[in-house]
Amino acid sequence: MNLTGKTVFLTGASAGIGAATALAFAAEGARLLLAARRLDKLSKVAEAAQARGAQAVHSIPLDVRDQPAVAAAVAALPAEWAEIDILVNNAGLSRGLDKVHQGSIEDWDEMIDTNVKGLLYVTRAVVPGMVERGSGHIVNLGSTAGELTYPNGAVYCATKAAEKAINDGLRQDLLGTPLRVSSIDPGMVETDFSRVRFRGDEARAAKVYQGLQPLTPEDVADAILWAVSRPAHVNIAHVLMTPVAQANSLLFHRETTGTMGNTR
Ligand code: NAP
Numbered sequence: 001m002n003l004t005g006k007t008v009f010l011t012g013a014s015a016g017i018g019a020a021t022a023l024a025f026a027a028e029g030a031r032l033l034l035a036a037r038r039l040d041k042l043s044k045v046a047e048a049a050q051a052r053g054a055q056a057v058h059s060i061p062l063d064v065r066d067q068p069a070v071a072a073a074v075a076a077l078p079a080e081w082a083e084i085d086i087l088v089n090n091a092g093l094s095r096g097l098d099k100v101h102q103g104s105i106e107d108w109d110e111m112i113d114t115n116v117k118g119l120l121y122v123t124r125a126v127v128p129g130m131v132e133r134g135s136g137h138i139v140n141l142g143s144t145a146g147e148l149t150y151p152n153g154a155v156y157c158a159t160k161a162a163e164k165a166i167n168d169g170l171r172q173d174l175l176g177t178p179l180r181v182s183s184i185d186p187g188m189v190e191t192d193f194s195r196v197r198f199r200g201d202e203a204r205a206a207k208v209y210q211g212l213q214p215l216t217p218e219d220v221a222d223a224i225l226w227a228v229s230r231p232a233h234v235n236i237a238h239v240l241m242t243p244v245a246q247a248n249s250l251l252f253h254r255e256t257t258g259t260m261g262n263t264r
Contacts, residue, residue, distance in 0.1 A: 001229045003028035005055055009084045010034055011064055011122055012091030014041035016191030017141065020217035021088060024225050026054035033081055035062035035073075036091065056080075064091045064118030074125035083133060086228055087126045089119045089140045094156040094197040108155045115159035119166065127170075130179055137228050140167045142185035144242060144249040157249070160185075164238075171237065180235045182227045187242030187249065190214040211254030212245035 008025045012018035014036035022032055026049035034049070036042050039061050046057045058081050060073055092115045095107035119140060130136025145153060146160030164183060171181035194205035219241070227236040245253045 001232060003030045003225070003229060005029065005031060006085040007031045007033060007081065007083060008086040008088065009122075009126060010088045010090060011062065011118075012036055013045055013059075014038045016193065017186075017189060017217045017220045018088070018090040019045045020221040021090065021224050022049050022054075023052050024218070024221040025086075026050070026052035026057075028225070029053055029055050030086075031056045031081075032058070033077070033084065034059045035064075037061065037063050064122055065113040067117075067121045070118075070121040071125050074122075082129065084126050084129065085135065086137045086139065087122065087130075088224060089122055089138065091118055091122075092141060092159075094153070094193065095199075096197065097152040099152055100154050103155060111155055111159050115156075116162045116166075119163060123166075123170065127174075127179070131174070131177055134178055137180040137182070138170065139224055139227060140181075140183045142167065142183040142238070144185060144187040144240065144246070146185060147240065148249045150249045153249075168237070171235070178232065180228075182236045183238045184220060184223050184227060185238055185240045186215055186220050186223075187246045188212075188214040188252075189217060189220055191217050211256035212243060212252060214243050215241065 003025060008030045010018055010022055010032065013022050013034035022034055022045050025032060032049050032054050034042055034046055034057065042059045046059045049057050062070065062073055064070060093111065095110055096104055098104065123138065127138065140163055142163045143160040145157040146164045149157040167181060167183040174181060188209070190209050194208045195202065198204040223239045223241055227239060230236060
């Protein structure tokens, strides 16, 4: 499927996987609707996307946790941006690594509000138009964390298990329409993810990737592009991808220590 001129709505486009995906779609000549909270970062991605070949770029400030703001932003899109062909529900985060009985309620709320409710709010705002037009593809960012829970990560893992259920449920609900629904589920990807999880503790974040070669955001962007560019009759339900040094969300091989285990 040719992506030239397709309108792609990307949440969490200001960094990491979202930014890499914006550039990958740009190189295909897509039209990019970029959303995130940090507009300074978003405008840099928009500039790079334009230079990379995007047909057009439109950036909107958006906190996916704010349902009225999400609905209003989608409703207020200029006519030339209103017909979204591809939605990439990428905005997401983890906070902390804690046992459930010692966890921070604030961290739980932030993860659930962003990764689960935010994904639903954006989906609810965008998909009716796709159904009306009889065309569209929704790509959700899952994780190996949604496949297998790891210690001290129960709530983040639960949000990604919820993503898996919503992804599969949405595909069932859209059966009989030409719309497609895919989940891209990476293991360890080196982005700001761990910096955000550990609230800027660089040393702790760097330790997560020590002694192994993680996926790059470009690797994940590549999988997203592959899923959306299959012929129109093909639906990719899930792509589960890890670095070679990762077997699942619990098991890693680290060259430096020769140990296996989880430091997420
Ligand atoms: P990242 O580099 O920290 O990027 C996260 C993006 O999400 C940023 O653009 C951030 O933008 C946006 N975001 C966070 N909260 C938001 C909110 N309330 N409203 C709107 N945007 C919000 O992390 P990443 O690794 O690229 O993560 C992207 C997705 O991949 C997430 O869903 C994550 O769970 C998933 N994932 C990551 C990994 C990994 O190892 N890195 C593995 C599996 C899955 P602003 O802060 O500017 O709003």
